[in-house]
Amino acid sequence: MVEGIILGLGALGVAAAAGAYAITRDGAMVTPHGSGKVLTKSGMFEGFTLPDYAQKFAGPGYKSYLIEVEPGIKVHMLEVGEGYPVFMQHGNPTSGFLYRKVVEHLPLDQVRVIMPTLVGLGFSSKIPVSMHTAANHNRWINAALRQLGLEKAIYVGQDWGGPIGVGALALSPGMVKGIVIMNTAVRVTEVKTRLSRIHDVMKTPILGEFLANVRNLVFRGLHRPQHDPASMPQPVKDLYARPVRESGNHKAPLAMMRMVPDGPDHPSTPVMRELVPYVRSLDVPVEIVWGVNDPILGKAVPAMVENFPHARITETPAGHFLQEEVPEVIAQAVLRVLDEVRQGRPQRVAAVAE
Secondary structure, three states: OHHHHHHHHHHHHHHHHHHHHHHHOOOOOEOOOOOOEEEEOOEEEEEOOOOHHHHOOOOOOOEEEEEEEEOOEEEEEEEEOOOEEEEEEOOOOOOHHHHHHHHOOOOOOOEEEEEEOOOOOOOOOEOOHHHOOHHHHHHHHHHHHHHOOOOOEEEEEOOOHHHHHHHHHHOOOOOEEEEEEOOOOOOOOOOOOOOOHHHHHHOOOOHHHHHHHHOOHHHHOOOOOOOOHHHOOHHHHHHHHHHHHOOOOOOHHHHHHHHOOOOOOOOOHHHHHHHHHHHHHOOOOEEEEEEOOOOOOOOOHHHHHHHOOOOEEEEEOOOOOHHHHOHHHHHHHHHHHHHHHHHOOOOOOOEEEO
């Protein structure tokens, strides 16, 4: 009997070890392959046909294509409209589709909206966990923008789309002419900091992998940081989740959560340390649009104001993914910044709008 118990415990140990190895593997490179060509104002690119579940979220005139930024690494692009370039960068774990509702409130005869999807998410390439670094993501998005030949753009960003968006622009000084920034953080964490309960759990080895990669907690819980949970119905969760889950490499959401710096020794901190002076040096029209019911960043407006002390601030009742809850407010901010850019106006004295 004792021998049987020992053998059973041994088998359980082997199974547990095998399971831990399986869920903590680095993950494989998965490169999307398109079909045909898509003509944009910037030239021809590899077309990418959206599956039906995603196509129904694309409005009239949307272009879907791929830009190869390094061998095997392709950034999926959504683009719509003609006019002044507006570069909209989403964060974790969504995709360029996060801005689809904002697009509905913009005059598409005046703006060319460009919505890249971060590598690892959506229909972009999937990569090993070890390649998910802030510096890599900055470089890849910058490479996509450079292949488009953009010399000027209004930038709109939220979540990881904040530091990655400005990180990409910092590599092409002079490109950004105006900014709309939402719930995100561009700051240096000089002391060890607790980010949030969910971040604490997710950075725990094996447990984080089990919850994110096995239990699919990140996508299943997309409604939780929203003020209105109904703003993230199941079809929208599927829009973000299916391209990742069905790719064979769904490592990115957890890897990107662990990319968030929580102290001076975090691998992302040196990149942030370089970004802060760049952001504070910008002399362009800026609007801050904030969701005050975001359980993680809802109270972080003062930190963003330190970067942009002359920005107009619009506080909304939205949660984390403002684009799903108050798209018209974001669009109005974009149009005000566009007007200032066209008029060549300097930044205004700080104001608060509610």
